[in-house]
Amino acid sequence: MTQLKQLRRYGIFNAKVPRYTSYPPANHFTDQVGPADQAEWLRAIPDGTSVSLYVHIPFCKRLCWFCACRTQGTSTLRPVEAYIETLLKEIDLVRANLSGRVSLSRLHLGGGTPTILTPDLMARLLDKVFGAFDVGPAFEFSVEIDPTEASKALLDTLLAYGMNRASIGVQDFAPRVQQAIGRLQSFDQTSDVVQHLRSGKLDSLNMDLLYGLPYQTEESLSISLQEVLSLQPDRLALYGYAHVPWMSKRQVLIDESALPGPEARFALSELAQILLTLDGFEQIGFDHFARSGDGLSKAKASGRLHRNFQGYTDDAAEVLIGLGASAISKFPQGYSQNHPGTAKYQAAVEAETLAGSRGHSLSDADRWIASAIEQLMCGFAIDIKQLHAKFPAFVPMISETLAQLAGAFPDGVDLGDDRLSVKAGFEPLVRILAGQLDVFQTTQTAHSSAI
Ligand code: SF4
Incomplete structure (x- = not known):
């Protein structure tokens, strides 16, 4: 499957997602x-x-x-x-x-x-x-x-x-x-x-x-x-x-x-x-x-x-x-x-x-998600070790959420013990990936196209 087809399959052409200038938006x-x-x-x-x-x-x-x-x-x-x-x-x-x-x-x-x-x-x-x-x-x-x-x-x-x-x-x-x-x-x-x-x-x-x-x-x-x-x-x-x-x-x-x-x-x-x-x-x-x-x-x-x-x-x-x-x-x-x-x-x-x-x-749960989303938006990767160190009470939730994210986008995301990173060529997915971490995102209509 070509990369464009994979991006299409992941919703790049129809997703409406926030620009994440803040979390929550x-x-x-x-x-x-x-x-x-x-x-x-x-x-x-x-x-x-x-x-x-x-x-x-x-x-x-x-x-x-x-x-x-x-x-x-x-x-x-x-x-x-x-x-x-x-x-x-x-x-x-x-x-x-x-x-x-x-x-x-x-x-x-x-x-x-x-x-x-x-x-x-x-x-x-x-x-x-x-x-x-x-x-x-x-x-x-x-x-x-x-x-x-x-x-x-x-x-x-x-x-x-x-x-x-x-x-x-x-x-x-x-x-x-x-x-x-x-x-x-x-x-x-x-x-x-x-x-x-x-x-x-x-x-x-x-x-x-x-x-x-x-x-x-x-x-x-x-x-x-x-x-x-x-x-x-x-x-x-x-x-x-x-x-x-x-x-x-x-x-x-x-x-x-x-x-x-x-x-x-x-x-x-x-x-x-x-x-x-x-x-x-x-x-x-x-x-x-x-x-x-x-x-x-x-x-x-x-x-x-x-x-x-x-x-x-x-x-x-x-x-x-x-x-x-x-x-x-x-x-x-x-x-x-x-x-x-x-x-x-x-x-x-x-x-x-x-x-x-x-x-x-902001609750502590908001803070770890805000940190993960900002890391994704700025560097197309999440430093898992750093998140665990900053938010020790959320280690199980962080691990489970990032595993789900990697499972939903297997061609677009690499997940290691210390780091989740967006694969080369899949950077346009970053707002959609951030949206997967966003627990407030219940409606798509208020946002702009992912691309
Ligand atoms: S309406 Fe035109 S001039 Fe006013 S902020 Fe928008 S782009 Fe700028």
Whole structure:
């Protein structure tokens, strides 16, 4: 049997599985965790701890049809200004709940469109952040930049405040594809922003690409990739387009009949991987690529690669504080997510309460599964000895679960005494394999295709 046939037999073309940026995935969070837990977990952070900070800006000037991000369209700055006022208050609230000072290992501004802010608004936000939190020794400051919305003045403001990593969403440069997904962004516009960023002290440029878009062909994707590579990114994220119109209403505007089928999607993803590898990129996990010498490559080589809500990261901080509507915080004790809607989020903060509305308190059983899934997603292998040493009470359960996994995927997985590893060529199965460990996964409908 060919490898493709085996992958098909294991469900690669019809499985719907989470991307496992957390375990359990956020759709299993409940209202059993609220602001009181968030306050307790913030208070428990020891003085001087290194933390990551994520700030969510849920506004865009236009809503691209393909995008499933939680964001709202606005043609005026008024709601953005009001939201920033709330963010400033939330920073005070979070700060007041900490028992000591913390230092930032990472600051990431995401959305939505963080570059919708004016330079003055951005400066107010960043002054508040850097006033409230210390900056750690290997601090990285990254921002999601929309080249169609970012003014030079705003980019200069970000660079002046120390932004050293930028992430630009490209998706695909082919005009026909861009029209079909409701996002027009020319190569020249993108190149102009890249050149401007390069003139500042930018250490790393990331670009996001999508495969599986309407009208995308192997030829059009190859041309787009060549254009992207000419901009010399240091990292690339290659995501499969998730068509979930029952969750993201604006996706009904996308012509389903123009979407490539599962096998064509697989071929597009394989082609992109081959072209990127030929160009010298190293594959990181299942959907990222990095130049050698980049932090992600080094983390992969030294076993320090992690997975968080932004995807793969070399950030080792155990605490991630999420600010803004829908932002998720991660603590050693569990996850806390702010109210998803801006109105409820703003009402909570204006009432001087933390905005956590749901989450998950981690049990030890969750922790061993989370560790096993993160190892699989980052290195396509599970160190069984390490799991046994960390979770001695679960040794029988770990052994039984991994034996079942290997038994269900005999061609795709090798199981030894100390290690379970995904066989070469079966890496695309990794989300399906992780799903087998996930005791929360009861429905497939809420997730994206495995490929
Ligand atoms: S792709 Fe970016 S600009 Fe478009 S709707 Fe999504 S977050 Fe907004």
